[in-house]
Amino acid sequence: MDTVKLRAFCTVARLQSISKAAEKLSYTQPAISTQIRALENEYGVELFNRNGNRIDLTEAGHQLLPMAQKLLGLFEESRETVKKVTEEEKHFIRIGASAMPGVYILPELVAKFAQDFPQYSVSISIASAFQLERMMMDNEVDVGIIGRSGPTPNEKHFIEAELFDDPLVFVISNNHPLVESHAIEPRQLTGEKLILPPSRILTRVAVEERLLELGVGYQLHLEISSSEAIKRLIMNDLGVSIMCESVVKTEVRSGLLRAIHVNGLNLWRKIYVSYPANKGITFAAHEFVDSVFRAYHS
Amino acid sequence: MDTVKLRAFCTVARLQSISKAAEKLSYTQPAISTQIRALENEYGVELFNRNGNRIDLTEAGHQLLPMAQKLLGLFEESRETVKKVTEEEKHFIRIGASAMPGVYILPELVAKFAQDFPQYSVSISIASAFQLERMMMDNEVDVGIIGRSGPTPNEKHFIEAELFDDPLVFVISNNHPLVESHAIEPRQLTGEKLILPPSRILTRVAVEERLLELGVGYQLHLEISSSEAIKRLIMNDLGVSIMCESVVKTEVRSGLLRAIHVNGLNLWRKIYVSYPANKGITFAAHEFVDSVFRAYHS
DNA sequence: TATCTAGTATAAAAATTTGTTATACTAAAC
């Protein structure tokens, strides 16, 4: 049973002629004859009365006709539906991001992109880097924006492109003695009361290793996972921290916090664009990635 | 697009596995792979995300699934519908009859048949012999019961079987001088006031020719087409007639009229069963014809 | 009646599609 047979049946019924139907459907007459015969075999009934020249529906054929038309209509509808989905998908970009880029970097990027490419819609899903990988493999997001301080796992499954380096900076309140410095030396950190995220966070590990290398004797004052909490603690003069510049950018701009560059600290969080290697990247997602690159590299 | 592809799609979607679907549908795994691929080509979209081992629906696939199921359901429904029609048709006999047999002969035959074969339903359509032929050719009736006094036209298109001879009898009222006779000689008709149908009716022609042959000098008293009217006229002593025995059977039985046999008149209306030669006869119609034959020939 | 015409059916061959076997490839499990 297929659409060819159904269409043949409906057309023959309507035109009351196999030859005319054949012509209309761009087949030869015997092709339609056999299709009709096949349909009749499948249903086990004669669908047309053949009186020599004349051909018209039997009762069974009469009953079948509206259902056949409905079936053909439904086929068409299904095609339309699927087509619509893909059209929509073409203009929809699903971005996944780990917490830091999702909160502190993506909003700005997406805002700019939306301005330049109003024909696209964007969704942002925030999840752990690990989950994001699964989501990309399962086609739940098109592209990921991931911040990394450590190694890149599963590298052969994903194509990753470095977007930019987010430098780690020394963050202090307006009341801190070093508030007027533009840049300081690592040794000036000695004795500072550092508020850092828990040691499962890779950035924390990187910071501590680097400070050890540089021979800086710091004081671990507080351990808390929320960046927002750290910032508020600093504002209230309960300590200082070493954080990604992006994370404090807003507060620095509005004068709530100070971000001081530490010479020779050489620590960055690298921000990557990532997508599954095995299935390439959507055209729309490519547009987004492109626009982001242009924003940083021009 | 066909049911195989649709069923493959639905099964793969449900079992989330091409191999399992193949097993369930009694195909090999590559067959299903290809069918799915063909469906995807037809819709121009990927319907499944293939992540190595895992296979699950894309958004387009998700949209398509319910429609595919509906399509398959509708297919099944159409099969049921057609099957039901044929089942019904198997137990339905459409009898066509010309006026005389339809009114005076068929009701009795059908009543007896309905008693003996309660599983069948019967419809009776009354039309001219000419129209009946068309109706049989166009499959509007299964079998015809036709009375003929003249030749049989289009004989090669129809198979006709003589059912019985309906003799023409001399019909008189209870007040007629010959009321006590069981049979009379043709010459006794001389001078009778005959009421006959118009001369376009073949029976009338046959009667007049025969009386001429027999040398009977009759008197044409009235010309009227309705048999019912003729009977009423006779009852009121406004004349006599020569009519089919079947037509007056009821009145004779109840003593309203007398039917006298005329020796050597040798006129019958022949009653035929008729059906189109090119397509044979329905099983149910055959049962009816058989039962009618048995009723007359046993 | 015979011939022609229009429409359908049928047979045989060609073309296409479908299904199978065998094999390769991939990712996950061990």
Added chain:
DNA sequence: GTTTAGTATAACAAATTTTTATACTAGATA
């Protein structure tokens, strides 16, 4: 690394579909 489970692909076989050519039929025409 090796094995395992699942899917894709290639090559071939089988089945189906389509076409060409032809026969058959009923009705129209002469």
